[in-house]
Amino acid sequence: MATAPSPSVGITGWLASQVANLGDTAIAAVAGIGDVSVFAFRTLGWIFARRQRRDVLIPCFYQIGVMSLPVVALTGLFIGMVLAVQSYGQFKALGLETRLGSVINLSLVRELGPVLAATMLAGRVGSAMAAELGTMRVTEQIDALESIGANPIYYLVVPRFLGCLILIPSLTVMADFMGVLGGYFYSHVLLGIDYHHYWNNSRQYVDVFDFLTGVFKSLFFGGAIALVSCHHGFHCDKGAEGVGRAATNAFVHSFVMILVLDLFLGIWLNNVHDFFRPEGPRRLL
Amino acid sequence: MNATAPATAAPRDAEAPPLVQVDSLSVRFGSQEVLRDITIDLAAGETLVVLGESGCGKTVLLKAMIGLVRPSAGDVLFEGRSLSQMSDRQLAHLRTHYGFVFQGAALFDSLTIEENVAFPLREHTRLPATEVRGIVASLIDEVGLPRSVLVKKPVELSGGMRKRAGLARALALEPTVVLYDEPTTGLDPIMTDVINELILRVRRSTVTSVVVTHDMNTARKVGDRVIMLYPLFRLRPGEPQIVFDGTLAELDRSPDPRVRQFVEGRAGTRLMELQEEQARANDSAAHDEEELA
Numbered sequence: 112m113a114t115a116p117s118p119s120v121g122i123t124g125w126l127a128s129q130v131a132n133l134g135d136t137a138i139a140a141v142a143g144i145g146d147v148s149v150f151a152f153r154t155l156g157w158i159f160a161r162r163q164r165r166d167v168l169i170p171c172f173y174q175i176g177v178m179s180l181p182v183v184a185l186t187g188l189f190i191g192m193v194l195a196v197q198s199y200g201q202f203k204a205l206g207l208e209t210r211l212g213s214v215i216n217l218s219l220v221r222e223l224g225p226v227l228a229a230t231m232l233a234g235r236v237g238s239a240m241a242a243e244l245g246t247m248r249v250t251e252q253i254d255a256l257e258s259i260g261a262n263p264i265y266y267l268v269v270p271r272f273l274g275c276l277i278l279i280p281s282l283t284v285m286a287d288f289m290g291v292l293g294g295y296f297y298s299h300v301l302l303g304i305d306y307h308h309y310w311n312n313s314r315q316y317v318d319v320f321d322f323l324t325g326v327f328k329s330l331f332f333g334g335a336i337a338l339v340s341c342h343h344g345f346h347c348d349k350g351a352e353g354v355g356r357a358a359t360n361a362f363v364h365s366f367v368m369i370l371v372l373d374l375f376l377g378i379w380l381n382n383v384h385d386f387f388r389p390e391g392p393r394r395l396l
Numbered sequence: 397m398n399a400t401a402p403a404t405a406a407p408r409d410a411e412a413p414p415l416v417q418v419d420s421l422s423v424r425f426g427s428q429e430v431l432r433d434i435t436i437d438l439a440a441g442e443t444l445v446v447l448g449e450s451g452c453g454k455t456v457l458l459k460a461m462i463g464l465v466r467p468s469a470g471d472v473l474f475e476g477r478s479l480s481q482m483s484d485r486q487l488a489h490l491r492t493h494y495g496f497v498f499q500g501a502a503l504f505d506s507l508t509i510e511e512n513v514a515f516p517l518r519e520h521t522r523l524p525a526t527e528v529r530g531i532v533a534s535l536i537d538e539v540g541l542p543r544s545v546l547v548k549k550p551v552e553l554s555g556g557m558r559k560r561a562g563l564a565r566a567l568a569l570e571p572t573v574v575l576y577d578e579p580t581t582g583l584d585p586i587m588t589d590v591i592n593e594l595i596l597r598v599r600r601s602t603v604t605s606v607v608v609t610h611d612m613n614t615a616r617k618v619g620d621r622v623i624m625l626y627p628l629f630r631l632r633p634g635e636p637q638i639v640f641d642g643t644l645a646e647l648d649r650s651p652d653p654r655v656r657q658f659v660e661g662r663a664g665t666r667l668m669e670l671q672e673e674q675a676r677a678n679d680s681a682a683h684d685e686e687e688l689a
Binding site: 257 | 490498515
């Protein structure tokens with residue numbers, strides 16, 4: 112935090128210390144990015160270097176995929192309904208309430224489905240991974256792995272990375288599906304919007320590309336969550352406080368990564384869409 | 397042996413080359429220097445006890461011996477081969493010659509005791525599952541644990557049982573060198589002696605051992621040779637960090653007041669020093685607050 116210069120130090124000294132602090136922060140940030148990058152490359156290297164054992168992969172996949180399904184489905188369902196609640200008034204004022212399906216479903220498959228599925232995964236799985244690996248670091252279990260001649264990245268990071276990467280598309284599809292269902296339920300059953308027009312408008316505006324965009328983005332989100340969370344766990348400070356901080360930072364940094372990736376992937380995918388499909392949208396449903 | 401050490405090492409076969417050589421090793425974490433210019437030669441079959449007060453770098457030395465901590469200067473050599481020049485793969489292979497017994501056992505929480513002890517065998521051998529189970533059972537017998545623990549998770553075991561399971565895992569690949577990091581810390585006197593007896597039993601099978609401890613009973617019971625490390629911040633410039641290197645008999649006769657204080661377990665002026673340190677820290681914090689104000 113910047114503080115006022117004291118008379119004994121003088122304004123020049125104070126300015127110098129502020130510049131030094133800024134420099135330290137910049138160096139730490141660059142070193143951090145470099146550290147995560149090296150960690151990511153080592154993880155990618157181990158994916159191809161040696162085949163994973165099934166008895167290590169299956170429990171990991173179960174924890175990441177199966178155990179996350181209920182919370183992701185519930186989130187998708189409610190977000191679909193909330194979108195209907197929030198949009199209905201605006202659309203009704205314009206006499207366009209039958210277009211509600213298009214806005215709900217488009218928002219879901221392009222943005223909210225993948226982002227919320229990833230956020231739930233970061234909260235449920237990312238923090239747990241950081242806490243588990245952090246505890247292993249603090250209790251010397253990672254050192255024990257190395258002392259046995261086993262590679263901790265191969266045993267601890269690669270299964271979690273593969274689990275997030277492979278299973279997040281399924282979780283995204285589940286969030287999309289439950290969101291579409293929730294939006295339809297609220298719009299048709301509770302608001303009384305005609306189902307034929309609801310689906311017809313959805314078909315008109317939601318493209319296969321929109322759906323695939325969301326699923327494609329989720330792959331990057333899953334990979335980022337696993338790498339960021341495992342990195343925090345691996346570099347956890349000592350003690351319960353260190354483990355707690357690693358778990359919190361894993362979620363916060365994963366969430367920031369999801370948002371940043373979402374923006375840049377969104378821009379890039381829009382350009383790809385315009386390049387390959389200048390003729391306009393294709394029907395999904 | 398450290399050339400600057402004040403005492404003579406245990407007599408051993410001068411012809412035999414050392415199995416492990418710690419050559420002018422220094423380790424630094426950021427601005428904090430933990431080990432400085434440590435030189436130790438470890439002969440095959442020898443049991444070296446590393447003594448020293450908390451925070452003097454004993455565990456760091458042990459971890460540097462197996463390549464878990466990278467030196468900032470100097471090197472560690474195993475059978476003449478430099479650890480710092482080894483690739484990750486070579487280092488992983490080298491570690492199959494070592495067994496490491498961690499202070500808190502460091503058993504893998506998510507695995508059963510059987511899976512923990514079998515882990516090195518599954519990682520480095522292609523033995524059939526039945527043979528692995530047989531080896532694990534014999535190791536568990538060897539460290540005096542009941543076979544009922546095989547299906548249990550580490551969290552279900554007492555501290556002493558976990559340490560013995562950790563020892564069983566360390567012995568799974570029949571290592572040449574076994575490193576013990578404070579093997580008796582936190583155990584009752586009987587369990588402490590059980591662990592000491594197990595260390596002696598392992599030693600009889602011509603294994604080279606390094607035992608890091610601050611328990612004098614353990615040192616007296618298992619050691620052939622003792623070195624004592626001193627915390628760097630308590631040393632004057634130029635003083636060697638190894639303040640003693642010799643046999644147990646020589647340790648008892650050592651005139652060095654730092655060695656005597658540790659061996660006899662006397663606080664001496666340490667409490668006063670700690671209070672002075674605290675006062676200095678408080679003054680410094682108050683000065684910082686004044687500056688901020």
